Structures are given as structure tokens and as C-alpha cells.
Amino acid sequence: MKTVNVAVIGAGWFGDVHSECFLRAQSMLQGVKIKLHTVVDIYEPAAIKCKEKYGFEYYTTDWHEVIDNPEIDLVDVCTDNKFHREMSIAAIEKGKHVFCEKPLADTVKDAVDMTEAAEKAGITNMVDFHYRKIPALAQLHDLIQAGELGRIYHIKGMFLQDFGFDSPMTWRFKKALSGGGSIVTMGSHVIDAARYLVGEIDEVCSTGKTFIEKRTDPNTGKEDSCDVDDAMTVLLKFKNGAIGMLMTSWLCHGCRHHHELEVYGEKGSAKFNSERLNELELWLDDPKSPLNGKKTVLIGRDNPYGDLFNLKTGMGVGVKESITIQMRDMVEGIVAGKAQTPSFYDGMMAVKVTSAIIKAADTHTWVKVPE
Ligand SMILES: NC(=O)c1ccc[n+]([C@@H]2O[C@H](COP(=O)([O-])OP(=O)(O)OC[C@H]3O[C@@H](n4cnc5c(N)ncnc54)[C@H](O)[C@@H]3O)[C@@H](O)[C@H]2O)c1
Incomplete structure (x- = not known):
């Protein structure tokens, strides 16, 4: 059985919601296991709380660790908007699949760069328009x-x-x-x-x-x-x-x-x-x-x-059911090697x-x- 290792960056309000929805999406998937691998937050108590609440294997306060970790398949960016570009592009450059919160980016240029990088790399990419x-x-x-x-x-x-x-x-x-x-x-x-x-x-x-x-x-x-x-x-x-x-x-x-x-x-x-x-x-x-x-x-x-x-x-x-469906689609897209919507393109538009x-x-x- 294939395992998709997930890292959630940003354990605030929506990082918490996404973590729960990844767990719930498991019941809709066959032949693939979603593993909550690492949760990241610069505020350590938030990372620890989310790790314990949802059973992540690890936590860290440094997002670069999950980008550099070859075990991670899927990076879910749930931080304040201004970090979406840097974190997503860093993950894409390491060949990871990326789910990013909306708005995709602060500026058109950043959104275009993110979309072009994702499409060129051929990774599965989605934005949270649930x-x-x-x-x-x-x-x-x-x-x-x-x-x-x-x-x-x-x-x-x-x-x-x-x-x-x-x-x-x-x-x-x-x-x-x-x-x-x-x-x-x-x-x-x-x-x-x-x-x-x-x-x-x-x-x-x-x-x-x-x-x-x-x-x-x-x-x-x-x-x-x-x-x-x-x-x-x-x-x-x-x-x-x-x-x-x-x-x-x-x-x-x-x-x-x-x-x-x-x-x-x-x-x-x-x-x-x-x-x-x-x-x-x-x-x-x-x-x-x-x-x-x-x-x-x-x-x-x-x-x-x-x-x-x-x-x-x-x-x-x-709403949590609609986000759960997105997480199912994201993981199905990774396993099948196919694009899903709403994608970075939709986020860019x-x-x-x-x-x-x-x-x-x-x-x-x-x-x-x-x-
Ligand atoms: N799709 C939706 O309906 C929806 C709803 C709510 C929020 N959002 C989006 O989700 C994102 C987060 O919003 P929120 O309400 O959860 O915010 P939040 O402030 O509750 O959480 C953000 C978390 O990111 C952490 N963080 C900030 N910089 C970081 C860094 N460099 N490394 C690691 N962690 C860092 C913060 O410590 C905080 O815990 C935003 O982009 C927001 O627009 C989308």
C-alpha cells in the first residue's frame, strides 16, 4: 500500500482544520494511507498541540526541515498569506506536491510564479476554494x-x-x-x-x-x-x-x-x-x-x-466535509499522477x-x- 506523508505548515486555525480533514479523508481512500508526518509552527506550543491532537509523528518550528526531508510527499501551506509563495516554491523545487491556502499569493507576480513552477514540475497542486x-x-x-x-x-x-x-x-x-x-x-x-x-x-x-x-x-x-x-x-x-x-x-x-x-x-x-x-x-x-x-x-x-x-x-x-473532499482529491491526484481542481491556476486567477x-x-x- 502506498503511503502519502503529509507535512502541515502553520498550526493555527486552518492548519488545525486541515489536519482533521486529512484524517477524515482516509475513510474515502482505498489502497493509499495518509500519514500525518510533521506539523510545523514558529510558535512551538501550537505545533505541539496540533501534533498531540491529530497524532502527527513529529513537530518542528522550522519549515525548511520538512522541505528538506525526502520522506515528505505533500506539503500543506496554512500560514499567513505572505509566506505562501516562498514555502510553496521551495516545496515544488524539491518535487513535493503542494496544497496551499487561499489567497494563493499576495501579488499577481507571486501567484503566476507559483503556478508556473507547479505546472512545470508536474506536481499535484490545489488551493483551498472548498x-x-x-x-x-x-x-x-x-x-x-x-x-x-x-x-x-x-x-x-x-x-x-x-x-x-x-x-x-x-x-x-x-x-x-x-x-x-x-x-x-x-x-x-x-x-x-x-x-x-x-x-x-x-x-x-x-x-x-x-x-x-x-x-x-x-x-x-x-x-x-x-x-x-x-x-x-x-x-x-x-x-x-x-x-x-x-x-x-x-x-x-x-x-x-x-x-x-x-x-x-x-x-x-x-x-x-x-x-x-x-x-x-x-x-x-x-x-x-x-x-x-x-x-x-x-x-x-x-x-x-x-x-x-x-x-x-x-x-x-x-464546511469541514468540503475540505475533507479536497484532501481526498489531493491524495488521489498524487497517487494517480493527475491534476485536480481547484488548482494553483484557479488560485492565480x-x-x-x-x-x-x-x-x-x-x-x-x-x-x-x-x-
Ligand atoms: N479557505 C478558507 O476558507 C480559509 C479560512 C481561514 C483561513 N484561511 C487561510 O489560511 C491561512 C492561515 O489562516 P489562519 O486563520 O489559520 O491564521 P492563523 O493566524 O490562525 O494561523 C497561522 C499560523 O501560521 C503560523 N506561522 C506563521 N508564520 C510561520 C512560519 N514562518 N513558519 C511556520 N509557521 C508559521 C502562525 O504561528 C500561526 O499559528 C491564511 O492564508 C488564510 O487566508 C483560509
Whole structure:
């Protein structure tokens, strides 16, 4: 039996989630063993905690050790955004397969370099846009591909949260560390979903705002300036002629994790909201069909990925299940030597769109998304 040795770099919030999802993905795989080999964090207590919680064989505070270790097959980069490029490219150069958190990189150049390096090396590469693996969104994608909604005219995407009201200063509020604000942290998910459902984005115009300009650094107790958007509003033109609007903000009372997508086509429409993860609202405008009109479909066993967790329809899947599916796909890709999606290419395209949005907000103009 083949063993895939995994190193997770960054044992913070999402490094913890990924570690759990690698363990859970084992039940979906045959003929291959996932071994949690080494967890890395510069903050030693975080590395030790994650090692003990998930049963990693080793821990270290120096990420170079896992890059140099020939036993490691798969490097999973879960650190702050500014390290994604350096760690991923170092791993690729040693022939390792790489799973990287989103956003793939802070800048278009870094994202292009990472994608080119991964494709040239021929390693399996994925980026964490797990909404693609949520059964309701995968079902919507399949309906659109099958032409059930007809030509798509409009998409409206929103990702709204409320954590920005009382968050202390963290790397997320510094452009040099994060690459951007709500449009990067949350908007990259909406942009990937829009590309997945509708197609490539051609041009954007936008306006953004920093409402809370100073936050307290918990390490120093001093106030420090924020230089990223708390909120962004965007207009989108797609290459296939569709148009769209997008709004992101972490200053929305009442919105805990509100990722909402509305797609309107010539034959029907659909609505998805991550706060109702297992539902898809559909309107199919077919007067001859008894299903004409609006209905809320409970997504479950019979929808894409729905049977993987041995749950009945109505029991529901969550975000961790969608990340688990990504980990299964990643390991299957490594074993079969094949590409998987969402890939570094998808991560790079999202960075190109977010960079164009930030430029459009700064220059008050329409900006073309680079090819
Ligand atoms: N896909 C998603 O929905 C999603 C959700 C949350 C976070 N993320 C992404 O995951 C990444 C991490 O976010 P988080 O919320 O877990 O952050 P976090 O701050 O909780 O964790 C980051 C960890 O990385 C460690 N770290 C930093 N520099 C390091 C280095 N040089 N070597 C080793 N460890 C280092 C930190 O000590 C920390 O423990 C970010 O890129 C973020 O955008 C994605």
C-alpha cells in the first residue's frame, strides 16, 4: 500500500482544520494511507498541540526541515498569506506536491510564479476554494453546465461577516502581510465561485473603504493603523457577456458567515447561502413543467459528493466535509499522477481578479483582469 506523508505548515486555525480533514479523508481512500508526518509552527506550543491532537509523528518550528526531508510527499501551506509563495516554491523545487491556502499569493507576480513552477514540475497542486466541493454549489454548477438555467445573464455574490467589529490587530489588517482586506479574505471565495459557475471575469470597477482605521495590537497593547478595505463593492463584466455585482465586508451585524450567490439565467435562477449550506433555491421558468416556479431543494445523498459521508438527506454536510473532499482529491491526484481542481491556476486567477478590484478602487476606473 502506498503511503502519502503529509507535512502541515502553520498550526493555527486552518492548519488545525486541515489536519482533521486529512484524517477524515482516509475513510474515502482505498489502497493509499495518509500519514500525518510533521506539523510545523514558529510558535512551538501550537505545533505541539496540533501534533498531540491529530497524532502527527513529529513537530518542528522550522519549515525548511520538512522541505528538506525526502520522506515528505505533500506539503500543506496554512500560514499567513505572505509566506505562501516562498514555502510553496521551495516545496515544488524539491518535487513535493503542494496544497496551499487561499489567497494563493499576495501579488499577481507571486501567484503566476507559483503556478508556473507547479505546472512545470508536474506536481499535484490545489488551493483551498472548498465551496466548489459543497454539494449544493456543485449541483448548481452541474445544472448550469447542463443548460438548465440557459444563458447566464447576472450573478450577485456577497460574503459578509461581523468579526471586524471587535477583532484586535492581526496580519489580516495589514496589506503587506495579507495582500488586501475583505476582498482578499472573503472575496476570493466569491470570485472563485463566480468563475466556477459563470466563467472568466474580464473587467471590474469597484469602491472600497476602511471604516475602522486603528486596532490594538494584542502583543504591544498599542494602537496600529489598518491599511486594507473593511468593505468592498464591485461591478463585474464576464468574458461571456454576463454581468455581476459583488460585495464583501467584515462589518455586517447579523452576518456570521454569509456567503450568498444568486445566479440569473434566461431559463431560470438559483440562490445559495452558506448559512443554509444544504439548500438550493431554484426557479425554473418552464410553464409546461409541474415544477415551474420557485422551490427550495434539500440537497443530500443524491447530489454531487452527497453519498461520501454516509449521511441521509437532511442530516447535512458542513464546511469541514468540503475540505475533507479536497484532501481526498489531493491524495488521489498524487497517487494517480493527475491534476485536480481547484488548482494553483484557479488560485492565480482569483489573485488576478482581486488585484484588479483593488486597483480599480484606487484609480476609480474600470480595470481589465490580466490574461
Ligand atoms: N479557505 C478558507 O476558507 C480559509 C479560512 C481561514 C483561513 N484561511 C487561510 O489560511 C491561512 C492561515 O489562516 P489562519 O486563520 O489559520 O491564521 P492563523 O493566524 O490562525 O494561523 C497561522 C499560523 O501560521 C503560523 N506561522 C506563521 N508564520 C510561520 C512560519 N514562518 N513558519 C511556520 N509557521 C508559521 C502562525 O504561528 C500561526 O499559528 C491564511 O492564508 C488564510 O487566508 C483560509
